[in-house]
Amino acid sequence: MSSSHPDVKTPLPAQTTIEHSQKQQQKQFDVSSSNTSLSEKTQQGESGIDGGQDQFQEAEETVDVKGEPIRDLDHPEADSSTPAPMFHKPPPRQFLLIMIALALCVFLASLDQIIVSTSTPAITREYNSLNDIAWLGTAYMMTSTAFQPLYGKISDIFGRKTTVLFANTVFLVGSAISGWANSMIMLIVGRAVAGIGAGGLMAMVFIIMSDMLDMRERGKYIGMVSGIFSLSSVIGPLLGGAFTDHVTWRWSFWINLPIGAISTAFIAFNLDLPTPKGSFSEKIRRVDFYGSFLLLSSVMLLLLPLSWGGNKYAWNSGIVIGLLIAGFAVAILFVLVEWKIPNEPILPIHLFKIRNIKATYGSVFFGGMAFFGIIYYLPIYFQVILGESATIGGLETVPFVVGIVISSVGSGIWVLKKGTYAFFPAIGNFVFMGATSLCLLFKEDTSRVVTVFVLMLCGLGIGSTYQAYTVSVQAAVKPKYMATVTASIQFVRSLGQVFGIAIVGSVFNNKLEESLLSAFPLSPGRAILKVMQDYSIIKTYAVAEQAVIYASFVKGINYAFYCSIAFCGFSFLMACGIEHKELKTNADMHGKREIAVDMA
Template sequence: MSDTTQENDHSNNSSSTFSEDTTQISTRSHSQEINTIKIVINDDNGHNHEKSEIKPPSPSAGENVDDQTTLLPFKQLLIVFMGLSLAIFLSSLDQTIVSTALPKIASDFHALSDISWVGTAYLLTSTAFQPLYGKFSDIFGRKSSFLFAISTFVVGSVLCGASVDMPMLIVSRAIAGIGGGGIMSLVMIIISDIVPLRERGKYQGIIGGTFTISSVVGPLIGGAFTDHISWRWAFYINLPTAALTIIIIITMLHLPHVYGSLKEKIKRIDFIGTIFLVASIVIILLPLNWGGNTYSWDSPIVISLFCVGAVLVCVFIFIEFRIAIEPVIPQHLFKLRNPVLVYITSFFIGMAFYGFIYYLPLYFQAVRGYSATEAGLQLIPLVLGLVLFSTVSGFATTVTGSYRPWIIFGYGLTTVASGLLSTLNENSNRGEEIGYLLIAGAGLGCSMQTVLLAAQSSVEHKDIAVVTSLSSFFRTIGGVFGVAISGAIFNNKLSSYLIDTLPSNIPLELVKNSVEYIHTLPPDTQTSIIHAYVHALSYVFFVAIPMAGVATITSLFIKHIPLRKTLGPIIAE
């Protein structure tokens, strides 16, 4: 098609007569039909001038030319945001509330040996399906994908509450995980459609605070249900919250329609890539979960699964780069500076963050002698720091438009907090514990949500959903690796220290697996065991220093891209 001819204005302050001759040219560009309008201009001197203009194409069926952004009235936006916050609270609460109920469930079903599979089933499906929701929300629409995730999560929760044996519970948790894996990503994706980049920080900060609060409240509610009502209500509690969320989203969230019939949308799915992605994640997560617990790290099954998983990842990459027409994870995102750096920092800060969440309660139970419920309450300083600074950094980003300093400062502070936490011991006072937890919370609060803005601001709007879901995915998968690495170090150090100091009449495995048992032993024996726990935990927090340190160093190379104050297309970096 010839370039558009530009015309000079031959008359000053004189009128011109326009006549139009519209011709449709049959051509293809990205499978779209392009309309060209030929405009004939007749000026006052009798000269005709022609110029061509490209008429914006109409959306063709099956093609993602849709822009799902929409500007909601402020009151409507607040209601929608409340629904999204409830969804985050629901998803995060579920993961922690169930952990408190597991011992009672194992006792009722007489299946203590299978109890670990309840958590593993949810972890496998939620992590494996998390990166898929970005692309699926492009194809089927944000609202439909979100309602599917919530509904699937609810169905799984109902089945969990109604389970009659352990196999049914494990399968039901896997179903719930399919939905739960998409909730966090889709909430962030929807926020990107209804809130301009410049305003997004404060909303994402509040979401981050909601996630953390529910993580701490979960064990308290789970313990109350298990002790006073029934462990089944740890699952049924999801129903009223989910129902309110669904009602708000259906009635208040109105996004532009995604063009194409259901058949055409299904054709766009990269089924082969999806299968290999899910399979590779599951096969890699299994040995990470089993290693050091069910099997030793050097066992044939663990090594074999890692090898098979690595091969499947290579096959998936080949499919996405060479075969897939519309890949689940577009390769061009890995050619952009900011998204790649965000993935790296999210992975490593996820390693440190999940290590804190998993092992700080153990410190308070084993070393300080608190119950599980009391240990959860001791994490309040961490929660307060995270919620406060997540909100402050979000609002500051909205006011100044600058997010990069918060990311660097937050990661750096998390690195410092890791070092401080590694010094905690049986003689540490409450002031040290509160101070160190506040610093850790502040560091995580400053960085964990603002870093997403760095990725979102550097891609075109058509890639927002995928880059958002991948950021969450890399943080989650980093957490899985972090817990596995920390667990291996902890078990190794604890075992070696106990073998050297534990009296022969005290069972080693019982000391390692029951913190309640420790505090029933004679004072001298208790002191020796508690010191062993302190010694092992110090290594866990110490190894978080390089994890957070890598995130800090990597964040220095993140490029600042101005945050737009309006919704709409975003120009890539």
């Protein structure tokens, strides 16, 4: 007698087994499809070809056969309910100390680049080495520019804190060598060592801020730091002159030691960012030594002739042309090596398939050329044409810095509130181009009101681009490339500044020389050209001749401004190619898995 309900059919054992097997296979197929979809999405973001929202590539959670979420093997601590934060902003007091330290890093690195300019006459007299004086700037410029792009990947491998402390230490060692130098050779070596550290400081400041602050908030702070960079460019010559006149030129380097010590201490005791795992030997094996060597070699080979051309050697001399050809050849070899050989290249070539990377780097490069075309020749206008002292001439550029601070901070606040940024580079370069065109109005009798207005307008234009450039490249890539593209943007800007100095300087010198020789055709032995090296000689000429000389200088400066206008135009055109990408925050990641890999 059966106790089963007559309407209920009892399945056969074989039928039960088959149905259970089919259900298991269907669940496994669903999991496999979901994992495959996730892998495909991750690989699509890895390629970065479309330049889309690679930084925060999202995918739906997968589940196991029990219906539970699968945990991320690379991030076992993360799940859908408690996503790992993308940005690690410390408590307010700790954050304030870190920002002070980072601001001091930028201040020192940019100050040391220009403070020596007013100390060179005293250094020359002490060491009686006029022929080597150019190396004081060249040694620092070459090493700081060449090492900048290396710090991004090094910080991915060894950690942000270790890398920035290393850069700070190297910078202070170089400053100490320079301050206590007992020969010109020792001073040049010290400058080169300091440059290695300074390149790291400039790169690491923006990388660390990007780790702490989400993409909408960081623009405000990047603007502040950019203002400090511009401020130090103005007060550098003033401090250098004051130290030289009232104490000793050695204080131009010694001043770095106490300030750098404060910065190092604040970072050592307050900065706490995730550190990549692995032993020291494992991390060393990850370093791209081939790419590093080729990059350093190419930059050195390019910067040397750009520094010597028109000064130590003629631009058409064999050594200048040969070094330029060698530099470009090694640069091409670097690209081929980075494309094919290393597992973790310093600069992944596939990133340049992304639209915002190409457009931003191009705009930054030409913008750097335009910036130094202005900042180098405005002091000549104030000191030579208007006859002001070096101190007053430096103070005359304060409106330029004020404009940069206002627009860089203001644009950063806009990004924080609105989340949009793509239009700032185009608008900023357009304003800068227009303001640079107004610089052509500067004559011997131009009023102070006009110069203040024009210089502030220049600053407003260029300042609005700083934070937008950084945010643009960071929003276009995945987090593991963030340090690389951030360090590279500083490198591209520095490289543009070097090219700008060389090109604009050559144009200025040629036009000034041509104008002077045309105005004084009977000058014995081209003696009139001495005014190009020593402006004080101008006062020894008759009043009528002085007017002609000043007119020649105005013509040369105008051609320098023409170059900057052209560079602004190219920068504007490149900036028009920057497209908007959504700026994600930690809040946007709530309830979603973080797909991004570690810093490495």
